Amino acid sequence: xxxxxxxxxxxxxxxxxxxxxxxxxxxxxxxxxxxxxxxxxxxxxxxxxxxxxxxxxxxxxxxxxxxxxxxxxxxxxxxxxxxxxxxxxxxxxxxxxxxxxxxxxxxxxxxxxxxxxxxxxxxxxxxxxxxxxxxxxxxxxxxxxxxxxx
Amino acid sequence: xxxxxxxxxxxxxxxxxxxxxxxxxxxxxxxxxxxxxxxxxxxxxxxxxxxxxxxxxxxxxxxxxxxxxxxxxxxxxxxxxxxxxxxxxxxxxxxxxxxxxxxxxxxxxxxxxxxxxxxxxxxxxxxxxxxxxxxxxxxxxxxxxxxxxxxxxxxxxxxxxxxxxxxxxxxxxxxxxxxxxxxxxxxxxxxxxxxxxxxxxxxxxxxxxxxxxxxxxxxxxxxxxxxxxxxxxxxxxxxxxxxxxxxxxxxxxxxxxxxxxxxxxxxxxxxxxxxxxxxxxxxxxxxxxxxxxxxxxxxxxxxxxxxxxxxxxxxxxxxxxxxxxxxxxxxxxxxxxxxxxxxxxxxxxxxxxxxxxxxxxxxxxxxxxxxxxxxxxxxxxxxxxxxxxxxxxxxxxxxxxxxxxxxxxxxxxxxxxxxxxxxxxxxxxxxxxxxxxxxxxxxxxxxxxxxxxxxxxxxxxxxxxxxxxxxxxxxxxxxxxxxxxxxxxxxxxxxxxxxxxxxxxxxxxxxxxxxxxxxxxxxxxxxxxxxxxxxxxxxxxxxxxxxxxxxxxxxxxxxxxxxxxxxxxxxxxxxxxxxxxxxxxxxxxxxxxxxxxxxxxxxxxxxxxxxxxxxxxxxxxxxxxxxxxxxxxxxxxxxxxxxxxxxxxxxxxxxxxxxxxxxxxxxxxxxxxxxxxxxxxxxxxxxxxxxxxxxxxxxxxxxxxxxxxxxxxxxxxxxxxxxxxxxxxxxxxxxxxxxxxxxxxxxxxxxxxxxxxxxxxxxxxxxxxxxxxxxxxxxxxxxxxxxxxx
Numbered sequence: 001x002x003x004x005x006x007x008x009x010x011x012x013x014x015x016x017x018x019x020x021x022x023x024x025x026x027x028x029x030x031x032x033x034x035x036x037x038x039x040x041x042x043x044x045x046x047x048x049x050x051x052x053x054x055x056x057x058x059x060x061x062x063x064x065x066x067x068x069x070x071x072x073x074x075x076x077x078x079x080x081x082x083x084x085x086x087x088x089x090x091x092x093x094x095x096x097x098x099x100x101x102x103x104x105x106x107x108x109x110x111x112x113x114x115x116x117x118x119x120x121x122x123x124x125x126x127x128x129x130x131x132x133x134x135x136x137x138x139x140x141x142x143x144x145x146x147x148x149x150x
Numbered sequence: 151x152x153x154x155x156x157x158x159x160x161x162x163x164x165x166x167x168x169x170x171x172x173x174x175x176x177x178x179x180x181x182x183x184x185x186x187x188x189x190x191x192x193x194x195x196x197x198x199x200x201x202x203x204x205x206x207x208x209x210x211x212x213x214x215x216x217x218x219x220x221x222x223x224x225x226x227x228x229x230x231x232x233x234x235x236x237x238x239x240x241x242x243x244x245x246x247x248x249x250x251x252x253x254x255x256x257x258x259x260x261x262x263x264x265x266x267x268x269x270x271x272x273x274x275x276x277x278x279x280x281x282x283x284x285x286x287x288x289x290x291x292x293x294x295x296x297x298x299x300x301x302x303x304x305x306x307x308x309x310x311x312x313x314x315x316x317x318x319x320x321x322x323x324x325x326x327x328x329x330x331x332x333x334x335x336x337x338x339x340x341x342x343x344x345x346x347x348x349x350x351x352x353x354x355x356x357x358x359x360x361x362x363x364x365x366x367x368x369x370x371x372x373x374x375x376x377x378x379x380x381x382x383x384x385x386x387x388x389x390x391x392x393x394x395x396x397x398x399x400x401x402x403x404x405x406x407x408x409x410x411x412x413x414x415x416x417x418x419x420x421x422x423x424x425x426x427x428x429x430x431x432x433x434x435x436x437x438x439x440x441x442x443x444x445x446x447x448x449x450x451x452x453x454x455x456x457x458x459x460x461x462x463x464x465x466x467x468x469x470x471x472x473x474x475x476x477x478x479x480x481x482x483x484x485x486x487x488x489x490x491x492x493x494x495x496x497x498x499x500x501x502x503x504x505x506x507x508x509x510x511x512x513x514x515x516x517x518x519x520x521x522x523x524x525x526x527x528x529x530x531x532x533x534x535x536x537x538x539x540x541x542x543x544x545x546x547x548x549x550x551x552x553x554x555x556x557x558x559x560x561x562x563x564x565x566x567x568x569x570x571x572x573x574x575x576x577x578x579x580x581x582x583x584x585x586x587x588x589x590x591x592x593x594x595x596x597x598x599x600x601x602x603x604x605x606x607x608x609x610x611x612x613x614x615x616x617x618x619x620x621x622x623x624x625x626x627x628x629x630x631x632x633x634x635x636x637x638x639x640x641x642x643x644x645x646x647x648x649x650x651x652x653x654x655x656x657x658x659x660x661x662x663x664x665x666x667x668x669x670x671x672x673x674x675x676x677x678x679x680x681x682x683x684x685x686x687x688x689x690x691x692x693x694x695x696x697x698x699x700x701x702x703x704x705x706x707x708x709x710x711x712x713x714x715x716x717x718x719x720x721x722x723x724x725x726x727x728x729x730x731x732x733x734x735x736x737x738x739x740x741x742x743x744x745x746x747x748x749x750x751x752x753x754x755x756x757x758x759x760x761x762x763x764x765x766x767x768x769x770x771x772x773x774x775x776x777x778x779x780x781x782x783x784x785x786x787x788x789x790x791x792x793x794x795x796x797x798x799x800x801x802x803x804x805x806x807x808x809x810x811x812x813x814x815x816x817x818x819x820x821x822x823x824x825x826x827x828x829x830x831x832x833x834x835x836x837x838x839x840x841x842x843x844x845x846x847x848x849x850x851x852x853x854x855x856x857x858x859x860x861x862x863x864x865x866x867x868x869x870x871x872x873x874x875x876x877x878x879x880x881x882x883x884x885x886x887x888x889x890x891x892x893x894x895x896x897x898x899x900x901x902x903x904x905x906x907x908x909x910x911x912x913x914x915x916x917x918x919x920x921x922x923x924x925x926x927x928x929x930x931x932x933x934x935x936x937x938x939x940x
Contacts, residue, residue, distance in 0.1 A: 015467075016438060023469035027413070032405035033398020035590070037541050038622040039472070042876045045541060073398030080397040088396045092388060092842060095850055096238030097395035098402055098541040098590025127885035130876060132541045132591045133238045134853025135846070136887040 002062050006031070007075025017063035022046045024062050025072060033073035033101045037130065044129030047102035047109075048072050054109035056128075073101035076108060084108045087146040095133035103129045103139055111147040119144065198291065198373035201903060204763030205285030208276065210269035210565070212285065215365055216293035216300075218271060219249065222361060226340065226354030228255045233265040233272040234282045235562050236391065237540075237592035238850070239908050240843035241282045243390045245290050248839055251381040252294025252374055254301075255353070256340040262390045267564025267584035277562045278597050278706065279762065280807035280906030283839055287904045295371040297360070301353060302332040304360035305342035308351050309335060314359075323364050339380070376900055385842030391588065402590045403545040403560035408615040411547070412441065414608050415471040415619055417478050418460040418628050421869025422702055423450035424485030429461050433477040439470025443478070444611055446604070450486060451703065452666055455570055457604045458628055458703075464612060468619050485869065490701035492534065492865040496636065499657045499698050500530055503638035507655040507694030508671060511682040513754040514690035519642040519651030528640030528653075529725055531718035533934040534863030536632040538707050539879065542590020543625040544601035548608070549615040554581045559602045560589035567599040574603045575610060593854075594706040598630050626879050627871040630705025631864055633658040635698075637718035642690070647730050649686075649741065655694040656681050656715065663700035670697035672711070678760030680715030680804060680913065685771055687743025691754065702866060708854065709912040712806040716913035717920075717934060720802035724921040725930060734921060735784050735801050745774040762808050768903055769808040775834050775896075776805055779812040782832035782894050787814035793926075796820075800921025802914035809835040809910040810896075813852070815888070817922035822939045824923060826856060826888040829915075834896035835905040841895055847907040848893040855915020857882040863935045886938075 002013050006029060015024045022039075025031045025048070034057055037045030041059040048057045049071035050064075076082050084107045094100045103126070110125045111117055117125070122143045131139065205212045213219070219231045230249055236242035242262060250260050265272050274285070303322045305311075311334045312318040321330045336343045341350045353360075381387050394400040419426065431443040441464050448459035463474035520526060546559035548571075555575055561567045564586045572579040589596055605618040620628075635658035642651030662673045672681075672695045682693050707713070720738075727737040747770040750759050761769060780803045784790075787799060796819045803812035816828045831848045838844055861880045865872050873879040920931050929940050 019467075020469045023467055023472075026404070027467040027469070030407065031398075032401070032407075035402070035542070036404065036468075036619075037543075038876050040622070040875055040877065043541070043622075076397075080393065085396045089388070089392050092392070092846065094238075094389065094392065094395045095240075095846055096236075096541070096589060096591045097391060097400055098588075100395050101398045104396060123885050127883040130541065130881050130883060132539060132593070132854070132881060134850035134882070134887070136853060136882075136884050137849050137889070137891055138846075140884065 002066060004062065004065055004070060005068065006070045007072060013062060015062050017061060019062045020058060021060040021062055021065050022057040025057060031072050031074055035098055035101060037099065044106060045099050045102040047105040047129065049105060049109055052109070052112065054106045073105060076105065082108060083146040083149065084111070084142070087142040091138050091142045091145065093135050093138040093142050095135055099129060099131045103131065107143045107146065111143065115147060117147050199901060200288060200368065201768050202765050203285050203288065203768065205274060205281065207763070208274035208285070210274050212289050213273035214289050214292050216296045217361070217365060219293050220253070220297050222353050222357035224354050224357055226259055226352050227261055228259055228353065229261045229263055231265050231272065232262050233275050235275070235277040235564065235586055235589055235592070237277070237562065237589035237596065239282070239847060240389055240840060241277070243387060244840040244843055245282060245286055247381045247387050248287055248290040249294040251379055252291045253297045254337050254339055257381060257387055259340060264586050267568040267586065269565040275564050276566060278594060280809065280908040280910060282906065283904050284808070284906045287839060291373060292368060292371065295373050296365050298337050299332065299366045299371055300360040300363045301342055301356050302335055302337050303363055304356040305335040305351055306332065307359055308356060309344040309349065311335065319363055323366060323370070326369065329370070382839050383841065385840055387840070401587050402542050403558070403587050404542070404617065404619060406547050406558040406587065408547065408549055411615040411617055412464050412466065412612060413468045413471040413617050413619055414462045414464045414605070415475040415621065416446065416460050416462045416604060416624070417475050417480055418458040418624065419448055419482055419485065421485050421488040421490065422458065423448060424488055424869065425483040426461065427481040427483045430479035433479065434463050434474035437470055437474045437477070439466045440474040441465055442612060444608060446607065451700065452664055452668070454665055455598045455600045455603065457600045457607070462608055464608065464616070471619065472621060487701040488869040490866045490869040492634070495701070496532060496634070499636035500532070502696035502698060503530060503636040503655045503657045505696065507657065507696035509692055509694050510677050510756050511691060511693035511754045516651050516653055516690040516692035519690035520653065523642035523651065524645040525643045526640055527643060527726060527729055528638065529722055529932065531637045531721055531932045533635050533714045533717060534865060535634045535702070536707055536858060536862050537626050537629040537864050537879065538593040538595035539625060539881065540591025540593055540595055543620040543622055544595065545617065545619050546602040546605040547615065547617045548602070548605035550575060550606055550609040551613065553577065555606055557582070557584045557602055557606065558587055559584065560587050560596055561599055561602060562589065562592050562597040563599065567602050570599050570603060571606045575606055593708040595629060598705055622876065623874045626873050626875060630664065630703045632707035632713070633661070633704050633711070635714040637714055639718055639722045641726060649688050651690040652684065652686060652688045653692045653694065654681065654684065655696050657696040657698050658711070658714065659698045659700035659704050661704050661706060664703055664705060668700050670699045671695055674756070674758040674760045676711045677756065678762070679711035680719065680806060681711065682755055682759060683748070683771060684719065685748060685773055685776055685805065686741040688741070701869065709806055709909040712804060712913040713858065713916070716802060716804040717916050720804065720914060720917035721920055721932065724800065724924065735780065735789055738780060738801065738803065739777055742773050742777050747772055764808055769905070771805060775810045776803060779803060779810045779832040779834050779896065782896070783812035783814045783830045786832070786892060786894055787816070787830040789814060796926055798922045798925025800918045800923070800925060802917035802921065804913040806910045806913055807906055809833065809905040809907060811910045811914055813914040813918040815915070815918040815922045817919060817926050819926050819940060823886065824860060824938055824940060825886055826919060828890045829888045830892045830894065831911060832894040832896065833907065833911065835907050835910070836902045837898050837900045837904040838895055839904065844895055844907050845893040848911045849891045851911025852888040852891045852915055853882050855912050856888055856919060858934060859916035859919045859936060860938045861935055
């Protein structure tokens with residue numbers, strides 16, 4: 001049994017320390033918003049925040065997360081109205097939507113780290129998050145909108 | 151072919167002004183005020199001329215019964231069924247939106263519920279072929295108008311215009327000469343007004359009466375004029391799933407939890423049909439959480455969607471199942487396709503493409519044209535296999551117990567899945583339920599329900615609910631692959647460089663090999679995708695197909711055979727232009743030729759010519775529309791401008807799925823890297839219901855097209871796929887995608903039949919990019935994928 005701080009709540013997770021964090025979140029903590037896309041850290045679908053910084057949860061273990069504050073898409077904002085989420089809706093970003101939780105978590109972390117982020121930094125920063133539907137044009141616009149507030 | 155409408159009804163609809171009319175015989179009712187409104191329905195509008203679509207000949211056809219699709223609660227909530235699968239096109243929003251608009255429902259008071267797999271009830275649910283809007287826009291409008299009619303009759307009873315009896319309502323049904331018409335009331339937005347008194351009543355208050363009325367026939371109905379649409383054609387209605395997607399609440403295949411559910415991850419044979427010689431599961435069973443290891447029988451092609459077989463590791467959670475699967479010690483034998491090597495196979499296909507093939511279409515005298523040519527110019531183009539690689543890998547949940555099966559899965563074919571599950575478990579179809587979750591991408595992969603059958607069989611085996619989770623490696627290595635192809639095109643030129651003959655031999659393993667004994671030849675559906683329907687105005691034509699046997703499971707991938715055909719034809723035209731010193735766009739327009747509709751019988755098309763399942767009269771091949779999108783994309787892109795060294799524009803156009811799409815790509819070569827800073831896409835898909843989702847489909851097609859142009863090739867060695875995950879089967883990423891895609895939609899009235907946009911954006915992208923690379927660098931690339939650098 002491991003205690004994790006997830007979305008501001010202390011949760012007891014029945015897992016060994018070497019369990020992949022992604023699957024612990026999905027299967028054991030019941031948080032389904034974080035998605036499995038590749039399992040090897042190259043698609044970004046499982047992006048979460050660890051102490052406020054975006055990381056792919058498929059490359060972390062439960063032990064890695066102990067003592068840290070984990071935030072998943074479910075906990076990004078109280079009401080679903082984080083500026084990134086609002087921008088995502090205003091611009092109609094998603095198609096199938098499967099990668100979007102990871103995209104949103106990555107984007108939120110990027111603009112938190114660098115509010116005056118440049119276009120090139122957005123492109124580079126988002127390039128670890130794949131979207132097979134091809135929403136990139138709108139993703140980049142939405143990150144820009146969320147960063148500038150307009 | 152079934153006709154869902156009598157010819158008489160079509161004629162009536164086409165000639166009758168579909169309006170609410172003041173009919174004099176109504177005067178006897180006495181309570182009708184003279185001044186009721188006609189404003190909502192202009193008298194002369196030709197609002198809806200019904201036409202035949204291929205949906206009526208699909209399995210289980212089309213359903214027009216609003217009692218199946220619509221319900222109204224007493225509080226006014228309207229619930230509309232989405233019967234097609236949502237994989238990102240927006241269909242779960244757009245089709246109900248059409249119904250809601252025609253019905254007069256306020257979208258803010260509409261709920262959407264997803265249909266289970268049940269085609270006898272809902273009609274065909276097979277969500278592919280870019281046909282959801284094409285096949286269902288009319289039925290959605292008809293059902294919306296039907297409910298509006300029923301609400302109108304109900305309101306007349308409510309307001310006391312007619313007696314509140316079954317007999318009084320019945321007078322509004324039947325042959326026109328005996329039928330009363332709705333008057334004195336006006337159906338507005340979610341309410342009906344008494345024209346005499348101005349009093350209104352909400353849909354909710356009418357629901358009980360209205361939903362007990364008979365459903366009117368088509369000839370009873372009035373339809374909105376296009377100017378009256380509130381949602382259709384506007385693009386203002388957002389996806390019903392948008393909020394849930396952005397907050398992590400949307401439910402995809404893997405997101406359903408059942409009590410006691412086990413997770414299975416399966417080791418499948420490296421080559422299709424390779425036998426399992428031995429398995430040592432000791433290490434797997436030692437992993438905490440692993441509960442059982444189960445062998446599944448190996449299948450050989452053709453097996454339709456039967457699972458490949460292999461060894462399943464069943465565990466309490468996914469992590470354990472993956473780890474267990476990965477430490478299985480497996481010894482695979484040699485199977486019927488273990489000699490499949492892509493490089494050798496491609497050499498073989500090229501050879502075949504250069505020899506004469508079976509002639510599918512012959513027009514004029516191509517032998518004579520080539521024999522008498524002043525010059526013959528020919529080139530070959532190839533494509534590797536591709537995997538769909540939806541971001542959500544295949545996944546399915548099955549709960550089989552007490553002789554019943556319940557499924558939750560992201561499937562494009564919910565009813566086909568239900569039929570296949572019933573067959574696999576030997577259950578009556580009534581005892582199988584298929585719940586459709588959101589699809590995390592489909593692209594054709596999730597039309598094939600092998601992953602669902604795995605879950606069903608395993609759940610029955612272990613007596614507990616099972617989620618079968620495919621890893622990304624499973625998805626890349628065990629797909630139903632887009633075919634690989636070699637396309638040889640040659641033209642005969644006269645002494646003035648005019649094209650007098652066209653020969654195209656297309657060689658590719660057929661999708662049919664997945665379903666039946668492999669003939670090595672393409673079947674009529676593949677032949678219809680950009681091959682026999684070649685639209686150029688050339689007097690002598692030979693369209694051919696050479697033999698190529700399948701050695702892996704071939705399936706359909708977004709736009710299917712149109713991808714290699716557009717790649718070949720549109721690359722070839724640009725090469726020919728260069729050869730002749732002509733402008734690419736000018737030569738393309740010249741080859742398309744005069745404004746006309748192709749005439750399949752007189753132009754030597756095969757008798758089984760497949761027009762995407764549509765009648766040719768309803769969806770002919772129009773060269774004017776093909777040229778129009780070409781010119782539109784060219785004009786918007788500034789075709790003909792001088793660009794700096796290392797930059798170029800490239801153009802391509804293709805009709806597929808009865809939609810016309812042209813693309814102009816700008817390529818800048820930056821330190822050897824191919825970049826696409828801008829793309830203009832012109833699309834003519836007939837009447838457009840949701841322009842916002844048309845744009846998103848074109849933007850997505852540009853990305854997928856660039857990926858397939860540059861990145862994604864699946865190759866086999868000894869029958870096994872050599873790629874495994876996104877590090878060796880990479881997709882276009884945010885650091886290098888078609889940076890700005892401008893979509894230009896050709897606007898049409900409803901009378902220009904709606905087509906679809908899920909697939910047709912894809913085929914012209916790769917040739918547009920390759921043609922731009924050529925103009926930027928002089929490098930001609932003929933083999934997909936071409937690589938990310940030049």
